[in-house]
Amino acid sequence: MAAERRLRVAVLGAGLIGVDLADRIGRSPKLDVALVAGRTQDSLGLRRAAEMGHPTSAGGIHAVVEQGPFDVVCDATNADSHAEHWAAVRMSGGTLIDLTPTGRGTVIVPGINSDQARADRHLNLVSCGGQASIPVLHAIAQRCTPTYIEVVSTGATASAGRATRLNLDQYIATTSHAIRTFTGTRDVKVMVNISPARPAPPFRVAMTVLAADIRSAPLRTSIAAAAETVRTYVPGFKVTSLAVTSDRISVVVEVTASGGRLPRHAGSIDVINAAAVLLSEQAVTASR
Template sequence: MAVEERRRVAVLGAGLIGVDLADKITRTPTLELALIAGRDRDSLGMRRAAEMGLPTTAGGVHAVVEAGPFDVVFDATNADSHAEHWASLRPTGATLIDLTPTALGTVIVPGVKTHYPATHRHLNLVSCGGQASIPVLHAIAQRCTPTYIEVVSTGASASAGRATRLNLDQYIATTSAAIRTFTGTRDVKVMVNISPARPAPPFRVAMTVLADGIRPAPVRTNIAAAADAVRAYAPGFKVTALTVEPGRISAVVEVTASGGRLPRHAGSVDIINAAAVLLAEQSAAVSRRREPRP
């Protein structure tokens, strides 16, 4: 039986997200991590990647282009740089999976859309808060018509790197827009808290939905199914509170990191990276189906 060729991938960015992403890639049988590209070889992330035995370069996106071609490139840098990265990588034919909150590319939430869109090569994962909240909100919107949605994400300060802090405005705008798209709700409010508490709290997303015509049993059934779908690739996802009453639904989810090198409180990193790896695996499966047989 022939061994299927693994898809060659690269990671742009050597922060907390990039290094954990690289670690996850090395543990999947369908992807081959060929490069992790940062900007500063002496940064903590680049040193950790090198200690893990990962192939590294300090050349950024230009080094990725030169080292290509790649089947998939993950952008784990910052929103301000992403447009330039796509412009550089688009001619190479790689699929670019964006983990920054840019609102560019095709928006994907695996907990809602489970099939890889074969015609798209520029994929956007919204934000960690979007990945945690949108499956639940979409499930609710299938059973009623929300008139107002409020989402409050709280993450540990230790899990929020420099790029995350710089991109908070884009995070809020991109998450709000994605929630509108997946629920059909115009009135959406998104807030973000970065908590310095010790011990570090788990990643937590609280959602409030105002709607008419709420039927508790179907809403609860849909939310449970959505949670199961997310846990298939992010096992630390859990609905910890749910109240369904006339005119109002309140739900809280928590995400803890499971396995790998992340501390348990870094669920925000774990869920978006798990979604990114899943998309890359689906991309590999689509590519294999489209390749001509010998």
């Protein structure tokens, strides 16, 4: 039998997220890193990608267009540039996975609506905080009717690159909108902390949910099932605290990076890159 064709994937962006993403894609049995495109030739990210054996270019989106088409393009740059990137690649016939917090395209959270990814070529992964919190919040919303949701994400300074810091406003707005969409809750508050603590803390997301119709046992079962689903592609995901009363749910999840080039505290990168690789691999099945 002929060998299954690997999909050609371009990674746009050579920062913390882009380099780790290229490493993960390179280890996938279904994907090939066909290009890592940055904007500065002597950047540390492009040097590291080249050391891994991947083709690189400092031509940014222009290199992606010129060297394409690609089956999948993963945009790991910044929210302000994404609209230009989608406009440049939308006619190529491939799938664009947006790892920036723009909220554009079809919002996908694996384990909840991965099937919708096949209906669109422009996919959005919300944010690292969204990928960590929404599976749990969606499970909660299946068991009660939240009237208020508060989400506080805390990540290590070393895990927050320049684009992440520049995009904090978009991060909060996009994550809030996605939580409203997946839970049906209008009153949502999202906050982000970047911690300089030493040793660096793991990526942590604390959620508070208010509701009037909480039943503890079914709720705990649903949250455990949601966490188990996330662990199938993010092994370092775990619920570290869960308290339930008649009208309030407090739940904390932590994500520690496992394997690859990331330090353990970089769970924020781990959770969104794992989702991007999973969707890219699912595109293999869709293309057959």
